[in-house]
Amino acid sequence: SQQGEEDPQALSIQEGENATMNCSYKTSINNLQWYRQNSGRGLVHLILIRSNEREKHSGRLRVTLDTSKKSSSLLITASRAADTASYFCATVNAGGTSYGKLTFGQGTILTVHP
Amino acid sequence: GAGVSQSPSNKVTEKGKDVELRCDPISGHTALYWYRQRLGQGLEFLIYFQGNSAPDKSGLPSDRFSAERTGESVSTLTIQRTQQEDSAVYLCASSVQVYNEQFFGPGTRLTVL
Numbered sequence: 001s002q003q004g005e006e007d008p009q010a011l012s013i014q015e016g017e018n019a020t021m022n023c024s025y026k027t028s029i030n031n032l033q034w035y036r037q038n039s040g041r042g043l044v045h046l047i048l049i050r051s052n053e054r055e056k057h058s059g060r061l062r063v064t065l066d067t068s069k070k071s072s073s074l075l076i077t078a079s080r081a082a083d084t085a086s087y088f089c090a091t092v093n094a095g096g097t098s099y100g101k102l103t104f105g106q107g108t109i110l111t112v113h114p
Numbered sequence: 115g116a117g118v119s120q121s122p123s124n125k126v127t128e129k130g131k132d133v134e135l136r137c138d139p140i141s142g143h144t145a146l147y148w149y150r151q152r153l154g155q156g157l158e159f160l161i162y163f164q165g166n167s168a169p170d171k172s173g174l175p176s177d178r179f180s181a182e183r184t185g186e187s188v189s190t191l192t193i194q195r196t197q198q199e200d201s202a203v204y205l206c207a208s209s210v211q212v213y214n215e216q217f218f219g220p221g222t223r224l225t226v227l
Binding site: 105 | 145149153156157158159162164169170173205207209210211212213214215216217218220221
């Protein structure tokens with residue numbers, strides 16, 4: 001079953017604007033990861049945030065995690081046409097039997113217009 | 115350094131045939147994962163390897179699916195008697211150890227006619 005659920009399903013913005021995508025999940029997690037996928041292939045790892053962290057930055061990306069609400073957000077600032085892609089959040093459940101496997105949501109399709 | 119590689123990149127087969135998909139993880143990565151992505155959907159977990167043992171096979175959809183791994187190196191995913199619903203992109207990922215970032219290969223697009 002899908003753990004992370006992204007919102008919105010699709011987002012269309014102009015170059016230079018910020019894009020915010022949200023992810024909700026249901027169980028206790030060890031960490032949450034965000035990935036980008038272009039053209040149905042090539043998953044690229046963006047950021048990993050652990051359950052004891054609240055915020056992480058990487059370049060133009062900012063990820064927040066609220067474990068009390070079981071939610072995360074990905075903010076892309078000053079978007080570029082090259083940011084056009086599908087974005088997925090994926091959770092790793094807490095507990096020794098999770099083996100670190102990722103449970104993916106359905107993704108948010110981001111389109112950045114030049 | 116080299117990333118995760120997979121072969122073949124595309125495979126078209128007839129229903130009922132067996133297929134073998136290959137994954138070469140990043141050198142030194144102990145954990146290896148197989149996922150499947152159907153058209154327009156997120157990824158589904160299939161199987162996990164720690165070294166060459168598979169402690170979690172919970173995601174394998176049926177007994178037609180099997181996988182093995184040689185040491186901390188190459189892994190193969192075998193699908194016997196393929197069905198049309200097996201059509202998907204099969205993605206392999208590796209990580210230094212569990213609970214770390216997973217790095218994905220480009221995937222194998224399997225089409226069962």
